Amino acid sequence: MTPATDWTIEDAEKLYGVSRWGGGYFRIGDNGNLQITPDPGNPSVRIDFGSVLSEIQQEGLQFPVVVRFHDILRAQVTQLNTAFANAIEQSGYRGEYQGVYPIKVNQMREVVEEIVYAGKPFRYGLEAGSKAELLAALAMNTNDGSLTVLNGYKDEEFMRLALMGRRLGNRMVVVVEKYSELLLLVRLAKELAIDPIIGMRAKITAKGRGKWESSGGDRAKFGLTITEIINATRYLKDEGMDHCLKLLHFHIGSQLTDIRSVKEAVSEGAMIYAELHRMGFALDYVDVGGGLGIDYDGTASTSESSRNYTMQEYVSSVVQGVQEVCDLEGVPHPGLVSESGRAITAHHSCVVTQIVGEIRTDSAQVDTAACADEHILLSNMRDIYTGLGEQTNMQAAFNDASRYKEQALDAFKLRVLRLEELAKIETLYWQIMERLHHYYQDADYIPEELQEMERNLSSQYLCNFSVFQSAADSWAIDQLLPVAPLTRMDEKPQVSCSLVDITCDSDGKIDQFAIGREITQVLPLHKLRAGEPYFIGLFLTGAYQDVMGDMHNLFGRLNEVHVFCDDEDPQDFYIEEIVQGSSVKDVLTIMQYNPQAMTSDVKRMIDKQVAAGQIKPREGVRWNDFYEACINGYTYLKPQK
Numbered sequence: 345m346t347p348a349t350d351w352t353i354e355d356a357e358k359l360y361g362v363s364r365w366g367g368g369y370f371r372i373g374d375n376g377n378l379q380i381t382p383d384p385g386n387p388s389v390r391i392d393f394g395s396v397l398s399e400i401q402q403e404g405l406q407f408p409v410v411v412r413f414h415d416i417l418r419a420q421v422t423q424l425n426t427a428f429a430n431a432i433e434q435s436g437y438r439g440e441y442q443g444v445y446p447i448k449v450n451q452m453r454e455v456v457e458e459i460v461y462a463g464k465p466f467r468y469g470l471e472a473g474s475k476a477e478l479l480a481a482l483a484m485n486t487n488d489g490s491l492t493v494l495n496g497y498k499d500e501e502f503m504r505l506a507l508m509g510r511r512l513g514n515r516m517v518v519v520v521e522k523y524s525e526l527l528l529l530v531r532l533a534k535e536l537a538i539d540p541i542i543g544m545r546a547k548i549t550a551k552g553r554g555k556w557e558s559s560g561g562d563r564a565k566f567g568l569t570i571t572e573i574i575n576a577t578r579y580l581k582d583e584g585m586d587h588c589l590k591l592l593h594f595h596i597g598s599q600l601t602d603i604r605s606v607k608e609a610v611s612e613g614a615m616i617y618a619e620l621h622r623m624g625f626a627l628d629y630v631d632v633g634g635g636l637g638i639d640y641d642g643t644a645s646t647s648e649s650s651r652n653y654t655m656q657e658y659v660s661s662v663v664q665g666v667q668e669v670c671d672l673e674g675v676p677h678p679g680l681v682s683e684s685g686r687a688i689t690a691h692h693s694c695v696v697t698q699i700v701g702e703i704r705t706d707s708a709q710v711d712t713a714a715c716a717d718e719h720i721l722l723s724n725m726r727d728i729y730t731g732l733g734e735q736t737n738m739q740a741a742f743n744d745a746s747r748y749k750e751q752a753l754d755a756f757k758l759r760v761l762r763l764e765e766l767a768k769i770e771t772l773y774w775q776i777m778e779r780l781h782h783y784y785q786d787a788d789y790i791p792e793e794l795q796e797m798e799r800n801l802s803s804q805y806l807c808n809f810s811v812f813q814s815a816a817d818s819w820a821i822d823q824l825l826p827v828a829p830l831t832r833m834d835e836k837p838q839v840s841c842s843l844v845d846i847t848c849d850s851d852g853k854i855d856q857f858a859i860g861r862e863i864t865q866v867l868p869l870h871k872l873r874a875g876e877p878y879f880i881g882l883f884l885t886g887a888y889q890d891v892m893g894d895m896h897n898l899f900g901r902l903n904e905v906h907v908f909c910d911d912e913d914p915q916d917f918y919i920e921e922i923v924q925g926s927s928v929k930d931v932l933t934i935m936q937y938n939p940q941a942m943t944s945d946v947k948r949m950i951d952k953q954v955a956a957g958q959i960k961p962r963e964g965v966r967w968n969d970f971y972e973a974c975i976n977g978y979t980y981l982k983p984q985k
């Protein structure tokens with residue numbers, strides 16, 4: 345098939361918005377394949393997704409697969425640190441930036457390792473919010489002079505680990521989330537004679553806008569009120585530990601959509617810092633938390649899946665906001681810390697899944713030829729169909745067809761219509777809808793009822809993956825994630841479809857797509873061709889999605905490939921590592937099954953049938969091997985070759 349001539353790469357770009365959400369890393373190549381430029385500073389390194397797909401297939405790896413571009417992680421770390429360095433220089437800010445990466449956003453060892461490595465020249469550190477994360481941070485943060493910021497609720501062990509870190513020469517900041525933690529920390533610090541670095545999280549009244557706005561305000565789960573902050577400073581002074589108080593922290597929520605809330609929170613936080621300074625507490629750092637957003641829908645707006653600012657604008661707002669307050673209040677500029685997680689990791693990974701089938705309401709048909717003494721509803725429906733033409737009032741045809749279909753169903757329930765007649769009516773109904781769809785295809789205006797019809801006529805593409813494992817936020821909080829084909833974008837996509845996954849759960853679907861500035865329920869994709877696998881990508885899954893997935897229906901973790909770019913390589917990349925996803929055995933074991941015992945149990949059943957002469961011994965061995973191979977295999981579908 346030759347590509348339609350009235351379709352260009354620009355049209356594909358407009359439809360899929362690749363460069364709007366791609367952060368400079370993704371574009372559509374002239375061959376219609378998605379291309380990745382992992383280092384925006386070196387656009388000559390360009391990876392073709394078609395080649396990545398071939399290599400994954402050559403490796404014999406089964407889909408779905410998570411593809412990680414390590415160079416994008418590095419580039420994002422560099423970009424954030426450079427943005428701060430630039431803003432600090434341009435504003436004449438007299439303090440440094442020392443960011444930390446919050447482990448909870450993507451805890452995968454390879455991800456954390458890459459970020460620490462890329463952050464070395466910037467003294468970039470880690471943030472931990474739980475004991476397990478703290479244990480990881482203690483071992484992983486090897487960057488000289490960097491901070492390790494400890495948020496979240498803490499127990500005695502947590503505090504002891506932090507003090508142990510101090511003993512090992514690490515700059516661990518214990519951020520007090522709740523007043524009683526301060527008492528615990530001071531007691532342990534004295535007992536062990538180790539000076540802690542203390543931070544305080546302030547409850548800020550400025551609220552973030554977006555899905556996470558309850559992270560700020562009076563009812564926030566974390567942080568000290570102004571009264572508690574004052575009491576804490578008095579307590580530290582009384583205990584002779586006021587010199588340990590070094591950092592003021594606040595975090596008003598993730599994915600801040602509006603730059604105004606960033607500015608409000610920063611100036612409120614800076615004001616508290618300045619006031620503390622005047623009270624004699626010379627803090628070293630102001631930590632503005634996370635919240636730097638990602639433009640998932642490509643609209644650069646305050647919609648929930650977007651944000652109305654760039655990374656550089658965010659950074660400048662932080663630097664200038666703190667500077668302004670400090671200059672006004674006559675206090676020194678503090679060191680700046682931020683805890684951006686989403687912004688560092690979102691772009692670096694995507695989920696590649698194969699479409700394994702198409703589901704259409706109208707795909708089945710029966711012969712609708714008239715026969716003697718058929719029901720009048722059937723004749724009426726056929727009359728509409730055969731009467732469709734230039735002169736037809738389409739709206740009336742739609743209304744009549746819909747009414748006859750409803751009446752037919754009632755008639756069937758009353759046993760005056762036979763099942764075969766109902767099937768004929770249904771077939772004719774969908775044939776009429778198909779014709780109407782054709783008629784309205786290029787119309788400027790489509791009557792409201794008919795829009796519903798469009799959706800009913802759309803296909804559902806069955807994707808070999810689980811929304812619950814790979815796109816948790818899409819299911820849980822309606823987070824929009826960009827979807828695009830990986831190849832064939834030089835062809836006009838002709839199938840409007842929504843996506844459904846392979847779980848036995850009606851919620852396992854994706855039916856929200858950003859097309860231009862609109863959110864639609866269907867996305868145009870390409871027709872499936874026999875014998876040719878069709879792959880789509882779910883993008884910007886590197887933050888949260890990668891690690892928050894659950895095992896609904898016992899679909900486990902995905903196979904992973906780690907792609908590195910290499911200018912010397914003819915294809916500009918190599919796959920450094922393949923990480924096997926969960927096997928059936930793995931997920932069953934987590935749920936307390938014993939796969940070995942299960943295999944023995946099934947073998948006993950087979951042996952019994954063999955003994956009874958129902959199954960030949962050779963066949964018994966084959967069934968046994970097959971069961972064992974499946975239990976050791978991948979949890980996802982194996983598409984037909």
Ligand SMILES: *Cc1c(COP(=O)(O)O)cnc(C)c1O
Nearest residue numbers: 595598599634635683684685686
């Ligand atoms: C979750 C969290 C972050 C990360 O937020 P992002 O919006 O992903 O950058 C930072 N700090 C704290 C305290 C958090 O809870």
